[in-house]
Structure formats: structure tokens, C-alpha cells
Amino acid sequence: MKKQQLITELQSVGLKLVDHAQGASGRKGGAGPSDHKAVIVEGTVVMVPVYNSPAAESPYTVNTVVNANTSAEAMTLERQGERISSINFPSQPKFYNLTTADGIPYWKIALLHSQDVLATTVLQTCMRYGDTATSCQFCAIGQSLEAGRTIARKTPAQLAEVVEAAVRLDGVKHMVMTTGTPHTSDRGAAYLTECARVIKEKINIPIQAQCEPPDDFIWFERMKAAGIDSLGMHLEAADPQVRAAIMPGKATVPLEYYFEAFAAAVKVFGWGQVNTYLLAGLGDSAETLVEMCDRLIQIGVYPFVVPFVPITGTPLSQHPVPNSDWMFNLYQQISNLLKQAGMSSADIKAGCAKCGACSALSTFET
Ligand code: SF4
Numbered sequence: 001m002k003k004q005q006l007i008t009e010l011q012s013v014g015l016k017l018v019d020h021a022q023g024a025s026g027r028k029g030g031a032g033p034s035d036h037k038a039v040i041v042e043g044t045v046v047m048v049p050v051y052n053s054p055a056a057e058s059p060y061t062v063n064t065v066v067n068a069n070t071s072a073e074a075m076t077l078e079r080q081g082e083r084i085s086s087i088n089f090p091s092q093p094k095f096y097n098l099t100t101a102d103g104i105p106y107w108k109i110a111l112l113h114s115q116d117v118l119a120t121t122v123l124q125t126c127m128r129y130g131d132t133a134t135s136c137q138f139c140a141i142g143q144s145l146e147a148g149r150t151i152a153r154k155t156p157a158q159l160a161e162v163v164e165a166a167v168r169l170d171g172v173k174h175m176v177m178t179t180g181t182p183h184t185s186d187r188g189a190a191y192l193t194e195c196a197r198v199i200k201e202k203i204n205i206p207i208q209a210q211c212e213p214p215d216d217f218i219w220f221e222r223m224k225a226a227g228i229d230s231l232g233m234h235l236e237a238a239d240p241q242v243r244a245a246i247m248p249g250k251a252t253v254p255l256e257y258y259f260e261a262f263a264a265a266v267k268v269f270g271w272g273q274v275n276t277y278l279l280a281g282l283g284d285s286a287e288t289l290v291e292m293c294d295r296l297i298q299i300g301v302y303p304f305v306v307p308f309v310p311i312t313g314t315p316l317s318q319h320p321v322p323n324s325d326w327m328f329n330l331y332q333q334i335s336n337l338l339k340q341a342g343m344s345s346a347d348i349k350a351g352c353a354k355c356g357a358c359s360a361l362s363t364f365e366t
Helices: 003-013 141-146 156-170 189-202 218-226 240-246 255-269 286-298 324-341 361-365
Strands: 036-041 044-049 060-066 073-079 082-088 111-113 117-121 174-178 207-210 230-232 274-280 301-307
Touching (some): 003 036, 003 060, 003 301, 003 361, 189 207, 189 218, 255 274, 274 286, 286 324
Parallel strands (some): 274 301
Antiparallel strands (some): 073 082
């Protein structure tokens, strides 16, 4: 099986892990894609669902094989008992062993994603969460907070301390700062700006910030001046009807407002340095998604298309995962559009689209 096909299928159906302690800790709950773990498949690091219900039924498992001559152990990825490829797990980062001066374990402030990305949710609360009339049905931002796996608000000083250690001890290369949406009209841009400024005073690491479009686009200039290198504003779904059904609160921000914000942000951050998540499998047709990606690419926005992952405990926990053949065709069409435009994830300075581990899209770009 080709690597692209294997990654696409693994990200749809997940991996059935008998021993969840293998590799670095995965993500359970939290903002954005979750219930998954970083694995290395044929040299590529990808996030694969391991904690949700499709993963429990997945035909993919990991087996440890002992070499009879050398006694060396090697892990293999198997599909219904048949060897498919080698597999590995990135090891637990060293900075997870540290605690801030005020007694918070570093792993409650930021997590290692993929192999060299530090990710944090600066505000772990969201004005849209907790009320079915407004919440995004795929989101689990409150789960990790309730379970005591994170803290509600990471201070700029805590973040700077953790980033410095993650770079020094674990070779982290870039950083993602996302946020739940606060009630303020800047939609979190002000707090992201403050956090970036304090982090950049301590250490020079490329940073991507992620938030909803703010009321005043002057925030993009302030974010950039504070040291934010790239920006994500996430559509999640393309069709207005799908958006309204899946995320009734966020869908009150019309697509046209997102496009005004994208245009303003591209002027500040540069062509290809603004990106948006599109969760494939929430109800958008492939045609709608491809049209949306085309429109985004034309204005300089990288469309980060990821397969929808149903997260345990959310209203969409039983929603079907996207079919892997459908995802494969989608990736092919979108990567063709990217190639025609000369837009590449490799050129992005920081963030999810640069990391790419939650999607197989970047493997189709090359
Ligand atoms: S793509 Fe984003 S959410 Fe996914 S592993 Fe990379 S940094 Fe984390």
C-alpha cells in the first residue's frame, strides 16, 4: 500500500492500541483535533486517532516482534494480523518532567504535537461552549479542563518558561497558540498578542496564532508586531447549512466576514501565511470543499483540510468518519490546486498547516 493511502486510511479508521502507554502521551479532549496520538509511519509523523470509538474497531494494530538472533525488538503495523509496515512512536518529551515556579506541571501549559511542535490553548474556556445552541459539536475544549489535564488560562510568563524549556530540551521548532473564544470583540487576538510578545522577548521561535476573526483588523498588525508569524482563522466547514447545523454559534459569523478577514490578514502576514482548517466529513460535499479551497488559495490562504475525528464525549462522537477513498480523492484535487498556485505547507513559518500531522495533505504536495 502506498504511504499516502496508508496515512489517509489510518487517519480515518484509527489505530487499535492495546497498550496506550506506547510513545508520547496522546491528546484526549481539548480544542481542535483530538483523541489521537503521534505515530511515525515509514518516516512520517502523523496524528492517528487511538482513543475514539472508530479506533476501538480498527483493523490496524501494533505488534512487537523480537528478532530471534539479536533479541532486538521492533514494532510493526498490522492490518488484521498481516504486516503492513514498520511503525514507531516519538518519545515522551523531557520538558514534561518540569514544573513552573508556581507549581504547575509544564504539560498542563503546553503539549508536544507531532515531533517538534509545541501547542497550547491560551484560554481553555469558550463563550460558545457548554450550550448546545451555540457550541461547535465536534469540540472538546472543556473536557481536558474538567479532567484536570490543563489550566483555564496560561499566563504569558508561564508560556515563555515552557517554550524556552521545550526548545532547549526537546528541540521544538515552532509553536501553535490557539484559544477558546472569549466574550471580548477582539475574539482573543489581544491575549494572543500579549502572550506572543512575552514569549518572543524570551526566545525566538516561529509562532502561529489561531482565533476567530476579530472585530477590528488592526489586530492583525498588532499580532504581527508582537511576533506572531502566521495566522489561522478556521472555517471548519464550507457550506453555510453545514456550518449552521454543526456549529450554530460560530456560523453566525458569515463566510463573507471570514473572507474580508482573510484578505486583510494576508496583507499583513503574507501570501500563504494565513490558513484555515476545513474538517472533511462533517457534511460538505467534495465539490463544495474543492471550490472553497480554490477560492481560499486564490486569495493567498492555505486550506488545511483534515479528516473529521469523532471525539468521545462530544455530540458528534458517533458521527461517521470520512471514507478514506473519498479523502484520498479530495487530497489529490486540493494538492493539485496548491501545486498550480505554487503554495506549499513547507513555506509556512509556523503552525498546524506547517506541521501537517493531522492530515495527509502535505504528503500529496510533493
Ligand atoms: S497539525 Fe496542529 S493540531 Fe495537528 S499535530 Fe500538528 S500542531 Fe497539533
